[in-house]
Amino acid sequence: MDTTYAALKLGMDVEKLEKWENGEHSPTIRQLRNLAKAYRINFGALFLPEPPSTFKPPVKDYRLHHGAVAGAIDPEIAIDLRLHLNAREVALELESDLGEEHPSFELSCSLDDSPVEVAEKIRTALGVSFQVQKRFRESRVAFNSWRDAIANSGVLVIQSSKVALNDMRGYSVFFEKLPLLVVNRKDAYSARTFTLVHELVHLLLRSSGLCDLNSDPGRPPHEQKLEVFCNAVASQALVPDAILLSYPEIRGVTPEAWTDEILAPIARDFGVSREVVLRKLLDHGLTTRAFYLDNRERYTQEAIEYKQRQKSGFVPxxxxxxxxxxxxxxxxxxxxxxxxxxxxxxxxxxxxxxxxxxxxxxxxxxxxx
Structure with missing residues (x-):
């Protein structure tokens, strides 16, 4: 955090914080505890003779929104990364103390591979067949099932609850043992499921990244290709073309006649959102881009209104x-x-x-x- 950001987070004047930092004034013990809480560090770290090393996020920033650029990662996301990487270190240390050896993460692919083949590899490795998907029936169960399957493959899967959704949907950090995959809990379940698989593909590519899942053509060519590939594999893994196109319900529907009555049951079978199914139909030329974009906007607005109706009650x-x-x-x-x-x-x-x-x-x- 820079001084201005930190002072705002602490609810104090920048000048006062600067005087603390340069030694002109000293904070009280209570004020020090507030500092430690805001910076998400151990209270005792403030009494070290020298500051701890500055944390450098080990990921590339693939986000485009809000003018994000590589290296300009928000302090809250950096804190989130630091804490979750620390959890990974704890897990590895506990396994070692218990005499357990964590297996290496073996799944891999390259950008030259077929998204269909990579998706099938993922489904086979995770044991998620269409018969299994059809038993999910609701987005919460689908998300938790995919999450557990990915975790059982040797990945530490964590949900972030502190970072704003418009700042981050997910990120991944590759390690040979216990790679880290994080999704934002503020997102809808079906959206989190897509983020899970998108970030898993990053791990297969041995690529660590902070993503908003946007494959906008404004990206540099390599980054655009990378995000397009991750999205394509995630789409295929969640909704395989061969199965979707076999649905009799999609036959004879004109490009702009797709209704929720048609899309919702199909989406429920795969445990995904209506948007994912409609996007797949667009990829196959079965609807128009304008129709897809209009409905995507509607789905987004419905999700916002749904969250507004929900009470943000206390989570035990x-x-x-x-x-x-x-x-x-x-x-x-x-x-x-x-x-x-x-x-x-x-x-x-x-x-x-x-x-x-x-x-x-x-x-x-x-x-x-």
């Missing part, structure tokens, strides 16, 4: 930690705790919840998706 900590950290990570922390590898205090720190919630979390862990 036992639910929140499983939603954000994921079943695999939470299970690993409890395995380490039950094996006396870590203390109750360590577990509470790694999960970000108080120990009084542990019993409920473990109960929730035992429940099916």
């Amino acid at each position: 900590p036992a639910v929140d930690v499983l939603s954000t950290k994921g079943r695999q990570y939470v299970s690993l922390v409890f395995e380490a705790l039950n094996s006396s590898v870590i203390t109750v205090g360590d577990a509470a720190d790694f999960l970000g919840v108080k120990a009084k919630h542990f019993s409920t979390i473990q109960t929730n862990l035992r429940r099916s998706v």
Whole structure:
């Protein structure tokens, strides 16, 4: 954070913060705690003889909105990255302490591969057949099922809950062992599912990126090709052409006669949004771009209105930690705790919840998706 940004976040004058930083004035202990909370660092770090090394986000910025440029990553996203990369280090350390060896992430592809073949490779590796998809029936179950399948393939899948949706939909950081994949929990379930698979393709390409899933032609040629490829594979993995085009419901429909009555049941079968299905139809020349764009705008407005009608109620900590950290990570922390590898205090720190919630979390862990 620069001084102006930090002062705004702290609700104080820039001049006062500058005097703290140059040693002219000193903050109180309470003010120091507020600093640590705002900067998302350990309180004790403020008492080190020298500042910790500045965190440098290990990703390329593929976003286009709001004039985003490579290297100009928002402080909140940088903090999000730092905290989730730290969670990855915790997971690897716990596995080592438990005597477990995390397997290397073997799935891979190249930009020269066929998106259809890569998509089929992903579906096979994750064990997500069309028969499995048809059992999802709702977008929440579809998202959690894809998430668990990807996590079981050796990826740490986390949901971000602190970053604004218009700033970030997802990002991925490749490592040979336990690559990191993050999606924004503020997004709709069906949109999160698409982001999951898009970012998984980045990992197959050994490419780390911060994405808004935009394949706009204004990008540099290589970046445009990369995002187009990731989108194409994600689209094929979620809705394979051969299966979609076999639907009798799509035969004989004129380009601008697609209704929700036609699209919604198909979308439900695949566990995706109506927009994804309509986009696939556009790719096959079965609708017009103008019709697609008009309906995409309608879907977006409907989603906004739906969220506005929902109450932003309190999410219980036992639910929140499983939603954000994921079943695999939470299970690993409890395995380490039950094996006396870590203390109750360590577990509470790694999960970000108080120990009084542990019993409920473990109960929730035992429940099916």
